[in-house]
Amino acid sequence: MFEGVCSMKRKKIGKRICSILLAATMFSSTALLASGCASSDSSSKSAKRTSSAPGKLSGSITVCGWNQAASALKANAKQFMTENPGTTVTVQTVDSDYTKLYSELAANSGVPDVVTIQNRDVKNFVNKYPDAWLDLTDMMKPEESNFSNYVRGLAMVDNKYYAVPWDLGPCALYYRKDIFKEAGVDPSTIKTYDDYIAAGKKIVTKTGGKTKLIGFDYSGSTSTDMPAVFFSQLGGQYYNKNGKVQLNSDAMVKAVDLCKKMINAGVAVNLPNEWNDRISAATNDQIASIPYAVWYAGTLQAISDQKGKWGIMPLPAFTAGGNTQANEGGSALAISSQTKNAELAKAFVKFALMSSEGNKINFETSKLFTSYQKSYKDPEYTATDDYFGISIGSTFAKLSTNIPTVDFGPHFTDVNNALKTGIGNALLKKQDTKAVLKEASDTAQ
Incomplete structure (x- = not known):
């Protein structure tokens, strides 16, 4: 959708518009394409795996996402690490193309533990690299009725879930x-x-x-x-x-x-x-x-x-x-089969996408409208927005009940x-x- 904020060759933009373009990268369409995961910044420095009591999460994972998705993931990572001391979740902000991710997948090396993928492209990635992703059916099956009908099928290949749906458009x-x-x-x-x-x-x-x-x-x-x-x-x-x-x-x-x-x-x-x-x-x-x-x-x-x-x-x-x-648009989180810490990766994805706390962070940080319908009754989705004078969450919840698949x-x-x-x-x-x-x-x- 957008390519290169504030780098328009066709015309010059005044300072005011350029500042708006820069601010808009925080909120741009998740219809943007996902990209290879070259790190430009992170929510935390990497850490070695730590030992802990049985059942307690530990270790480190890397997560990648673009623009507003990365902003939401960083906010989620900060809260997740606070609630789970001994864990490190590093969030990489990536560019809006697939070039580097395809290279990492082809080399079977360097793929982040958790990858943001546009909903429409999940099947494309699973088809091209069928062994590159964890089967997340065990995570999704108990919760699938809580997700919008529109996105469930997009995350499945051969009746198995290879991604957890994030947001709708x-x-x-x-x-x-x-x-x-x-x-x-x-x-x-x-x-x-x-x-x-x-x-x-x-x-x-x-x-x-x-x-x-x-x-x-x-x-x-x-x-x-x-x-x-x-x-x-x-x-x-x-x-x-x-x-x-x-x-x-x-x-x-x-x-x-x-x-x-x-x-x-x-x-x-x-x-x-x-x-x-x-x-x-x-x-x-x-x-x-x-x-x-x-x-x-x-x-x-x-x-x-x-x-x-x-x-x-x-x-x-x-x-x-x-x-x-x-x-229009929407994304999901998939987990790489290369991960050395599947338990932590799954726990983070569940926190970010299947909890009221995570979806509150996503909506407040980046206006990412969850496909996890249990969150629609949360205060963040019913509150009146100062800019528009209405509840954005409630308005779009009503406009997502019969989206054609x-x-x-x-x-x-x-x-x-x-x-x-x-x-x-x-x-x-x-x-x-x-x-x-x-x-x-x-x-x-």
């Missing part, structure tokens, strides 16, 4: 209450995407074209998040019943054509470097709404002078009365690369959507 429509009001748009009247586009036309007219309704990367090269949100909402699947890639499904065609419709209606703006450019556009009142996941709330909160100006409402439906729920398959990285090309051909080059998505499907087979 339930989606909503973030909108500028002040801009909508000035344009005479009542958000309660927006029920469908046709209503949404009509509202966008009013906003564009009222602002003289300064403010568009929405922004995304027309080329698809830096992000496919907007089509992905709409695709998820439609219950789309990347594969047919025979396991063949089907990027030209009705759901994907509708999702991409919705983006094309917004462009043709004059309510969208191109964001060539989508993550950075979206923050810039939001900061400068160039976009009035963002259909995105819960974790983006933290990014908007970094724009401090817009406190109280952003509202949150359900996504519009494709047709009246249709589904308004979708998911999706199978990303064992080779989603390759599938998504083909999809990027298809989206760019459809939106930027204005080619026929069905035809270019058919080409993308053929490429990805």
Whole structure:
């Protein structure tokens, strides 16, 4: 989603926007890709294994994660070590690609004990490196009913759990209450995407074209998040019943054509470097709404002078009365088979992802919305957020009850690369959507 905060080559950003971009790394999408685990900093220096009484945890493990995930893991590690003296949990902050992790896995050396992996890529890693991960079924089976249906299947291969789901990315429509009001748009009247586009036309007219309704990367090269949100909402699947890639499904065609419709209606703006450019556009009142996941709330909160100006409402439906729920992003924790301290690794993962205390830390530190549903009743999830004036946790809990499930398959990285090309051909080059998505499907087979 974002690549290189404050390193935009296409344009220079003022100091104010750059500071927001830096702050936003604390809250960016977990839809970001996981990376190789080269340490840049840690929550604690490494320690040798210590002896202790039977049943008492001891020793050391290394955990890796990216951006806001690493921040939450560090906070969890600090509390975990306080409660378990004699243990050392070192958290590495890593870059947003898989290059080094793939190298470590291929060499069967250097893989951290606990690895953060995007939900959609768990099967990909297990398929490519089937012996690299511990079977965590013993951890998950007693707790699986407490996890969202959406994520359980993503963590399983051949009916075995190889990761513990962390966060969800339930989606909503973030909108500028002040801009909508000035344009005479009542958000309660927006029920469908046709209503949404009509509202966008009013906003564009009222602002003289300064403010568009929405922004995304027309080329698809830096992000496919907007089509992905709409695709998820439609219950789309990347594969047919025979396991063949089907990027030209009705759901994907509708999702991409919705983006094309917004462009043709004059309510969208191109964001060539989508993550950075979206923050810039939001900061400068160039976009009035963002259909995105819960974790983006933290990014908007970094724009401090817009406190109280952003509202949150359900996504519009494709047709009246249709589904308004979708998911974008989310991650899980897997444990390397190379670990020398599986007991400690499992205990830390359980603390961080399956306890009220750990999920409180995750939400307060990084707005990571747990898929562990028992935590939704905790005070942190029901408290009113000062920036938005509502309970973010309660709002998104209601928007995560009927998220359509999706199978990303064992080779989603390759599938998504083909999809990027298809989206760019459809939106930027204005080619026929069905035809270019058919080409993308053929490429990805």
